[in-house]
Amino acid sequence: MRTVCVTQDVPANALALSPDDLQVVIAGRYVFKIFSIEDDDLVEKANLRAGKHLNLNFSCNDVVWNPVEDCVLATASTNGAVVTWNLNKSSRSKLDCVFNDHSRTVHKVSFHPSEPHLLISGSHDGFMKLFDLRRREASQTFTSNAESVRDVQFNPHHNMTFCAVSENGNVQLWDMRRADRVEKQFTAHGGPIFALDWHPEVKTWIATAGRDKTIKVWDLNEIPTVCNTIQTIASVGRVKWRPNTKYHIASSALLWDCSINVWDIRRPYIPLAAFNEHKNLTTGICWRADPNNLLSVGKDCTLIHHSFQDATRPMEEVNPAALGISIYGNITNATRIKEDYEPSGSLAKLSMFRKTAALNEHNGQVLSSIQVMTCEEDGPVSAHHIVQSAKQYLLTGRSLAEICEHNAGVARKLNRHQVALTWQMLQMLYVGVSGGSDHLSGHQGSSRDDPTIQPDTSLENEQRSARHFSGGDAGGDTSGGGFSAEEGDTETDDTDNHDLKLTNIASGMTINQDFFFGDGEINQIPFDYDNLNNMDTSQDWTLPNEAFEPRHDILHRSAIPPQEFSSKCSPREIQDAGGVSGYVMETPSLLSEVRGITTSPWECSELVVDMLYYYANQEDVQMSVTCIIVLGDRLKELLDAEQVEHWFLSYIDLLQHFELWNVANQVIQHAAGLPSVYQQNQQSTTVTLNCGRCNYPLSRNSLLCRKCGCASATCALCHGMVRGLYVWCQGCSHGGHLHHIMQWMANNKACPTGCGHLCEYI
Known part of the structure; x- marks a missing residue:
């Protein structure tokens, strides 16, 4: 039948x-x-919603x-009712019986495969x-002990068991003769499971699908194990095994993807076939007895009968060659291996009658060669950089300035100078410059950061020497830059030398004497900068107001230019003084107060955001997340x-x-504004314990193993x-009562059972 x-x-x-x-x-x-x-159409036969x-x-x-x-028929209602319908009723309404045992919405109903009077349901109230x-x-x-039961189905290969999947990601196997306890339970997905389906041929296989965008095939032997995992692009709402094909399964999504994909579980990344007729999400799928016909309904108000021959083949559009580059700089190239052998002679004639397999029928393994080219040197973002x-x-834990300074030092030690400079810029933008010109110039080997580098103090020593000794030509050049009498006796040199000495004297770079004339020796007094408290306090270290002591008092002072009047004297005061003669004016200070011009602060956030995107595009997502x-x-x-x-x-x-793990947990804790990230720390962790004798999984709060009947936990000392x-x-899995083990380990190191292991109890 066609589509x-x-x-x-x-x-x-x-x-x-x-x-x-x-x-x-x-x-x-x-x-x-x-x-x-x-044959060629779907014809409506009955409308069961007819009635008043x-x-x-x-x-x-x-x-x-x-x-x-x-x-x-049986239906699951949104009001919590389970309703049965009888099509043989003569009345217009075909409603047969209503069961109101559930308190919330019923998600799934399922008939027993061989007992027509048995019907099971799963509800949002957590009960079946x-x-x-x-x-x-x-x-x-x-009772499922979960918030909601999403799907429930009888086992088609065993009349007394059924399987249920829950909102918490658990799969439960029940024996309908024992309602007090579950036979087997395990966690199958990291989130809610929306659908399950028993394999029609393999008795121990079931397929589960959920919100984590995966379809998993489980082998329900003594210990449930995952046989195959299919990765999808959206949460999966429905799964159905394809009849008469062991490895094919169909699925439909709850979000984004409107297609119905048919997967070969041996190839979990690319669908074998896809039906793209629905224009909105698919809500239900069902295979007919013929594996080439599929029925589906969707939110686009359509019922579609699909023909497998009309499905698209994604495998035909796949490029047989692939190239991948990892974040560590490695390059991988994969190509299909071509068979060089070609039949000749009679074998070539026989090959004419052999059917050539289409590309979409290659469902098994395909030979291919993979070449991995590893970079000898680490790239811009190497694994060593990320880990260190x-x-x-x-x-967190310190101020923003300290964090930026520390992280810049870490990046500098790893020779990531651009990252180090970025941390310094963040410190200047949001905290300010504190620490001199090194923050502005971006030096990466300053003496402040590296204690092994001694600072250059030659200039400072020269200044201290000039401050210690001034005047006189004996003892070398002590004038702070002038020439001695032996080096030059011209008038120009003497004048320059004299001017430099006067400059040093006026700036305070002198010894005890105000000035020195003559060729005699100078009693130089050393100045100990390291022990200032040991200085001779009897000496007068005050700098005189004048370089030379005046010979007589100045009685008539020259007039002060108008521009030199202090701003503290008003023109009225100057006029009342009758002139400036004898009026002492306040001279302007050499250190004038500079007032900054008030400007609006620069908003740098957009520039920082561009920086985050830059590092993310450079595959350095670590820098982007850390800065945020x-x-x-x-x-x-x-x-x-x-x-x-x-x-x-x-x-x-x-x-x-x-x-x-610790760093990852710390990053998750700082993602409080991102629920999908922060909830990773809210998910519970389940630890499965096995029996020490038969290795059978132990149920919760079980003291005895259900398989061998031995105690699940026995003391190695008192038994x-x-x-x-x-x-x-x-190390050896032996243990016992806490106080017994403490008494034993106080005097012994070997295991109390005699296995020879040197036990360590943490």
Whole structure:
């Protein structure tokens, strides 16, 4: 049959096939119809919503057809009711029985494969109900200990068991004869599981799908193990095994992807086929007995009968050659290996009758060659840089200036000078310059940062020498730069020498004497800068007001130029003084007060945001995330939350790859504004314990192993069952009561069981 599409007025949530594979029922909030599957079309046969008394019992989340009695249907309602329908009723309304045992929305209903009177349901209230249609009541209740049961199905290969998946990511296997305890339970996904399906041929295989964008195939032997994992691009809402094909499974998404993908579980990354007829999300899928025909409904109000021959083949569009570059600078090249052998002679004639396999039929292994070219030197962002920076960077705990200074030093030690300069710039932009010109010039080897480098004090020593000794020509050049009498006796040299000496004297660079004339020796007094308290306090170290003591008092002072009047004297005061003669004016100070011009602060946040994007584009997501954490809320309004979330998740993935668990946890703690990142620390961790004798998984709070019956925890010293605190050695797994082990380890180091292991109890 070819691909056929039927359009409805409203969308449907689910569909189911009749046992004879000739009819299909669709159900939704406002639709409940039966269609007949004919050769070239889908023909409507019945509308089960007909009637005057329509209520929420007709609003369906799921629908199932009884596999034994083809006249019985069951639906899961949004109001918590489970409703059965009898198509053989003579009345217009086909409603048969309503079960109101659930308190919240029912997500799934399932008939027993061989007992037509048994029906099970899973609800948002966390319970599963087993209904007996003969007695018209719920005969048993199963508690999942989860918030919601999303899907439940009877085992088609074992009449007494069924499987349920929950909101918390757990898979539970139940024996319907034992409602008090679950037979087997394990965590299958990191989030809610939305669908499951038993394999029609392999009795121990089930497929589960959930919000974590994966489809997992489990082998339910004694210890459930994952056989295959399929990665999808969106959360998966429905999965169905393809009949008569062991490795093919179909899926539909809850978000973004409107296509129905058919996967080969041996090739988990590219679909084998895809049906793209739906224009909105697909809500229900179902295979017919023929593996080439698939039925589906969606939110685009359509019911579609798909033909496998009309499906697209994504494998045909895949490039057989691939090139990948890692963040560490390694290059990988993959190409398909071509067979050089060509048949000749009679073999060539026989090959004419052999069917050539299409590209989309290559479902098994394909031979290919992979070449990995590793860079000899680390690239701009090497693994060494990431690990060492993550270990040494500061994120919080100090001021912003101290954090930036520390992180700049870490980057400088790793020879990442551009990163170090970036941290210094962040310090100047948000804190200010503190520490001299080195912050501005960006020196990367200053004496302040490297204690092994001694500062150059030659100029300082020269200044101290000039300050210690001034005047006189004996003893070398002590004039602070002038020539001695022996070096030049010209008048110009003497004048220059004399001027330099006067300059030194006026600046305070003299000894005890005010000035010295003659050729005699000078009693130089050494000045100890390191021990200022040991100076001779009897000496007068005050600099005189004049370089020379005047011979007589100056009685008539010259007039002061107008521009030299102090700003403190008003013109009126000057006029009242009758002139400037005898009026002592305040001279302007040599150190004048400079007042800064008030300017508006520079907003640098946009520049910093551009810097973050630059480092992210350079594959240095570590720098972007670290800067965001250090700067706090300063850039909150300018950053895209989705982009920041992507940076955080990428950096956390890198840290976990390098097993830097503590640093990753610290980064997660500083992502309070990103729920998808912060919730990684809110997820619970489950530790599964096995029996020490038979290695069978132990259930929660179980003291005895269900398989061998031995105690799950026995003391190695008293051989009794441990009911309280239990301590064990992680090397040999032997342990016992806490006080018994403490007494033993006080005098012994070897294991008390005699296994020879030197136990360590933490």
